[in-house]
Amino acid sequence: MITTVIANGKDEYSFIDALKLRSNSGAKDVSGIVSDIIENVRKNGDKAVYDYTLKFDGKAPSKVKISAEEIDKIISGCDKDYIETLKKAAANIEDFHKRQIQQSWLTTKENGVIMGQRVRGLERVGLYVPGGTAAYPSSVLMNAIPAKLAGCKEIVMTTPPSKDGTPNPDIIAAAKIAGVDRVFLMGGAQAVAALAYGTEQVPKVDKIVGPGNIFVATAKKLLYGVVDIDMIAGPSEILIIADKTANPKFLAADLMSQAEHDRLASSILLTDYEPLAEQVKAELKRQCALLERKEIIEESLENYGAIIVCSDMSQAIDFANELAPEHLEVCCENPMEYVGKLDNAGSVFLGNYSPEPLGDYFAGPNHVLPTSGTARFFSPLSVDSFVKKSSFIYYTEDALRNEADDIVRFANTEGLTAHANSISVRFED
Numbered sequence: 001m002i003t004t005v006i007a008n009g010k011d012e013y014s015f016i017d018a019l020k021l022r023s024n025s026g027a028k029d030v031s032g033i034v035s036d037i038i039e040n041v042r043k044n045g046d047k048a049v050y051d052y053t054l055k056f057d058g059k060a061p062s063k064v065k066i067s068a069e070e071i072d073k074i075i076s077g078c079d080k081d082y083i084e085t086l087k088k089a090a091a092n093i094e095d096f097h098k099r100q101i102q103q104s105w106l107t108t109k110e111n112g113v114i115m116g117q118r119v120r121g122l123e124r125v126g127l128y129v130p131g132g133t134a135a136y137p138s139s140v141l142m143n144a145i146p147a148k149l150a151g152c153k154e155i156v157m158t159t160p161p162s163k164d165g166t167p168n169p170d171i172i173a174a175a176k177i178a179g180v181d182r183v184f185l186m187g188g189a190q191a192v193a194a195l196a197y198g199t200e201q202v203p204k205v206d207k208i209v210g211p212g213n214i215f216v217a218t219a220k221k222l223l224y225g226v227v228d229i230d231m232i233a234g235p236s237e238i239l240i241i242a243d244k245t246a247n248p249k250f251l252a253a254d255l256m257s258q259a260e261h262d263r264l265a266s267s268i269l270l271t272d273y274e275p276l277a278e279q280v281k282a283e284l285k286r287q288c289a290l291l292e293r294k295e296i297i298e299e300s301l302e303n304y305g306a307i308i309v310c311s312d313m314s315q316a317i318d319f320a321n322e323l324a325p326e327h328l329e330v331c332c333e334n335p336m337e338y339v340g341k342l343d344n345a346g347s348v349f350l351g352n353y354s355p356e357p358l359g360d361y362f363a364g365p366n367h368v369l370p371t372s373g374t375a376r377f378f379s380p381l382s383v384d385s386f387v388k389k390s391s392f393i394y395y396t397e398d399a400l401r402n403e404a405d406d407i408v409r410f411a412n413t414e415g416l417t418a419h420a421n422s423i424s425v426r427f428e429d
Contacts, residue, residue, distance in 0.1 A: 128210035217233065236262060401427055
């Protein structure tokens with residue numbers, strides 16, 4: 001089911017190289033198809049969206065926009081305990097993200113110079129939410145709450161209708177609790193294009209966030225520049241570092257929690273205790289037989305999973321930083337001692353009782369994380385993802401006069417004489 005690799009400086013890195021290719025594995029090139037969809041929506045707006053909804057979703061909803069009254073009616077049919085769970089999760093997410101809020105600032109100098117930075121939320125953000133078999137209400141909370149805290153004036157959500165043309169009630173409930181302002185029943189690349197360009201019904205947004213299939217991801221990639229996007233997400237992944245004190249039952253369960261996402265998902269265990277490898281393998285076999293997504297888990301673990309036996313914890317840390325995983329669990333006796341050494345990871349889960357699903361749903365830190373090694377230079381979604389910043393400068397005449405020669409010299413060195421003239425003309429006799 002899962003491969004064991006003894007780290008020798010070669011085999012484990014061969015595994016990494018093969019892993020990096022998986023993002024494109026089995027995925028046909030859909031750029032041409034998506035480009036046509038985008039252009040059609042740009043030209044024909046709602047009509048194009050309607051036609052694609054019929055084609056891809058089976059039935060178009062009677063009304064594309066869901067009113068506030070309809071939202072309340074839909075929510076009234078949801079499980080009351082589920083609604084309370086959503087509210088608790090939303091409170092945790094808000095509590096974590098409100099600490100990220102930045103303020104505008106201003107500084108003055110003795111010579112009368114004033115400089116500063118203005119920070120404000122984006123005007124309008126588009127949130128794409130899958131609504132089929134991969135319906136994730138948790139993603140609504142994780143995307144919308146930071147946007148609200150950033151000061152975005154409007155959040156517009158699109159989500160595909162079910163086969164009968166109705167919305168997923170769990171997603172609608174999450175949207176209400178997260179403070180989404182408008183909801184439209186549309187999905188796929190056509191919904192992304194509608195958000196990017198605007199249609200008769202759908203307003204044009206400044207940024208599009210949220211997960212989706214290969215068509216959605218490709219549309220976001222192609223439309224970057226027309227709008228901002230969060231990131232191009234690859235298959236889900238988890239890396240676990242464990243010592244001999246770790247519980248193999250827990251480790252197996254956590255590896256499978258990511259493997260069930262996708263046949264391309266990657267689940268890797270690093271340990272310096274070789275007997276743990278066989279113990280975890282036995283648990284994987286036992287637990288997997290009881291799970292609904294057994295076939296997906298088995299295929300994911302067989303093709304993109306591994307248990308890598310390292311010589312010591314130092315080697316495991318180095319390997320983890322090289323892999324730069326989306327999710328990183330540290331199931332060791334003293335997990336806190338490794339926090340400062342783990343430089344490349346989307347989110348780090350410390351100890352045997354901080355499993356990855358805790359972060360997916362409830363703890364508070366964002367679950368929209370960099371994948372495919374991009375944690376080396378990307379960060380999780382945050383309040384910062386939804387703000388823009390402008391600097392401002394005020395100089396007095398005397399302050400500019402004192403700096404004029406240096407500025408002119410700089411401009412002339414670069415051959416930009418009009419720049420130099422813009423300074424010098426102010427002080428001509």
